[in-house]
Amino acid sequence: MPEPGRDVHALLNDRLDWNLLRTFRVIGQELSISRAAARLHLTQPAVSQALKRLEEQLDCQLIARRGPRFDLTEAGEEIFAIAGEIYGQVSQLSSALQRPGDEMIGKVRLLMISRIFSDRFDDFLAQFHRLHPRVDLEIDVMRSSDIVSALLEKTATVGLSLNRRPQPRLEQRLFLRQRYAFYCGRHHALFGRGNLSDSDLQSENFVSFTSDQIGGMLSPLTIFRDQQGFRGRIVASSPNLEEVRRLVIAGFGLGCLPEHVVADDVSNGLLWRLPPSGGIADVDIHLLWNRDQKMSRAEHAFIDSLAQRLAQD
CATH class of the missing domain: 1.10.10.10 (Winged helix-like DNA-binding domain superfamily/Winged helix DNA-binding domain)
Known part of the structure; x- marks a missing residue:
């Protein structure tokens, strides 16, 4: 000292x-x-x-x-909090130095949750790169809570994240709606069984997301379990979708997973779809950015183009 x-x-x-x-x-x-x-x-x-x-x-x-x-x-x-504010100011140096008449250059920092599958987004990225080849794209995969914090601190351009509670300083557009359903892994006793009902699941243990709690990003899943009277324990958890998927496949318990993300796992015999047939809940992924952040031309172009693409679909 x-x-x-x-x-x-x-x-x-x-x-x-x-x-x-x-x-x-x-x-x-x-x-x-x-x-x-x-x-x-x-x-x-x-x-x-x-x-x-x-x-x-x-x-x-x-x-x-x-x-x-x-x-x-x-x-x-x-x-x-102060370190976040300082980092946000440092991140905006490039936009302050860019002259309006220059060819569009710069960097876009995109934060995403894991395992987002979207053909329209992939097509958008290809088109944006063709139009603006000198704009660099940096992508980081983070938890939803960290994405929201980074955007509030102005340390990233834009995010694709869960966001159940709208933030006053963040613009929000619906990007993708994910339907969640119950699954068990190939090592689980329910794997391969037909004619199952909701009551067959009520005493089973669960693998959960750490944000799957009242008030958390995935709380609709908690609400559904409580409403249905499920009595099983949460025996394993992770903030990462890949690790929740791994634990479900390993047979630790039932898990709520996005249908489109695990479709290949079902086809390959790693996961088994469980009741109810209509799924559990829809969880929305949003396009988010800070309306108070000073953006470069490249960042404005990326956000405006993506928001327009979403409005067309």
């Missing part, structure tokens, strides 16, 4: 390392040193050392450990 008597805050403007703030921002998003290290392509000791150095420079504790996990302290929450 700094020497006694020195004014720590007077030194921050000159000596605070932005890379440490950027690292802390990812730590705050992941609430895990190991996951933050994976996202940043760094080692865990390097991330831990960066956190320690930032705490020393700020002369305050930023995280409070809870066994293997931790939470942000009150000061950590404030620094996390």
